[in-house]
Amino acid sequence: MKQRSQCPACGFNAAPLIVDLPFDSAEIAGYLRAFYASYPRCDLAPLAGTRCQLADCPACGCRYQQGVPDDAFLANFYRSLGTSVAPVAFEPYRIEPIVRELMMVVRFLQPRVPCPRVLDFGTGEGRWATIAAAAGLTTGATDLTSHAFATLQRHGIACFDPAALAPADFDFINTEQVCEHLAAPAAILDQLSRVLRPGGVLKIGVPHDPNLRRKLRQPDWLAPKNSPDSLNGVAPIEHLNHFEPTSLIALAVRAGLQPLQIRGWTLVSPRSPPDSFGPRQRLGLWLRTKIGADDRTYHTLTQTIFFEKPLCAEAIGTAATHCVQP
Ligand SMILES: [Zn+2]
Structure with missing residues (x-):
């Protein structure tokens, strides 16, 4: 230990x-x-x-x-x-949020970056990377295990050893269900910040159990995964970190990144000019949020925050998070 x-x-x-x-x-x-x-x-x-x-x-x-x-x-x-050697399933309900999220980031980067280079850090079986490549993005993937690399390379995806990533090489880095497993997440975030180009975007998606504090007062370690009392958020060995949104922001700010806001399906930088929404647009946005029409349909018990590497030495902005509650 x-x-x-x-x-x-x-x-x-x-x-x-x-x-x-x-x-x-x-x-x-x-x-x-x-x-x-x-x-x-x-x-x-x-x-x-x-x-x-x-x-x-x-x-x-x-x-x-x-x-x-x-x-x-x-x-x-x-x-x-073990690692799965079965073909990756591309069910529509899994594909849709990935595609919408990619489009959100691509719109944020364009027109400054006409053809973004994207990296799936901790690619696993490579679903995210395969979808990004199919969408026409120049895509890289990396993981400690390389069992999916041969398949990914056949789809035109460049596969890297995590230690061999080049500085300032990507405009968007996806980390989905990765950081909770890391013994030294700050060191990895430092590395990814260097791998990002200035103005690039890093996504951190991790588990988030809003009831964890209450559950830990009377912990039931034998509660099955996905049951109301499950302590999977702090599963010994596997989930080394259970981040609050404030934790993720602290982690990323230490690596020189600043949080982005999400409005509907639009990323907003602290350096963006104030929006010019009139009362009608504001009402529409409120209604869509209320009925969940433009919310990101992620599975529950997760949180996702997007960060930007400042183009120059800008002040780090205020916190902005997007949490999905069960
Ligand atoms: Zn802390």
Whole structure:
């Protein structure tokens, strides 16, 4: 176990522990047995004698595993979960939000960037990258596991080792369900900020459980995933960080990025001129928001925030977030 003495999002020192249990306690061992029952190759024995310690950062609200398994354990662990070799499913309900989101970012970047280069960081099976390439964008993909690379390359997608990404190479970087798994997210955000071109956009999509604080007062570690009391947001081993919107903003601001606002399906930069909506447009926007007509139809228990790398040394703007509540 490596100990994280600082909040991985904002860098706060000495956050108090709200969970402190041995990994072989009835609660945590029971959780792990139930959760990984269908993965017989998953070897959790190295965790014996270590503790599951969850810290609660008073500065940004991030709940994080204070002790994180070392890289060798995590590499073995994720390998033992296996990787799918089945073709990626492109169901319309999965494709639509990705396409709408891509169009939103492309509209934000154009006309300054006529043909954006996009990167899917932590591409997994490559659904996002494949859709971006099909939409005509110059697309790259990267992941610690390369099982999908051959297929992606056949679709014209350039595949990279994460350590080999070049500076200022992409206009849009997608990270979806990645940052919660990272032992050192600030270092990765620094890297991605360097890989972004000035004026480029970074998207962070992570889990967000708005009821987590209440659940942790009387934790039920055996509550099944997706049940009302599930603690999957802070799943030991896998979910090393549970970010609040303020945590994500602190994390990105440390990397020199500024949050963008979302209005309907439009990204708005702090440097954009004030909108010139009249009362009629404002009423329409309010109504569409009210009925969910222009909201991003993401699955529940997630949050997504878009950030911009300033074109020059601009002041970092005020916080703007988009959370999906269950
Ligand atoms: Zn913090």
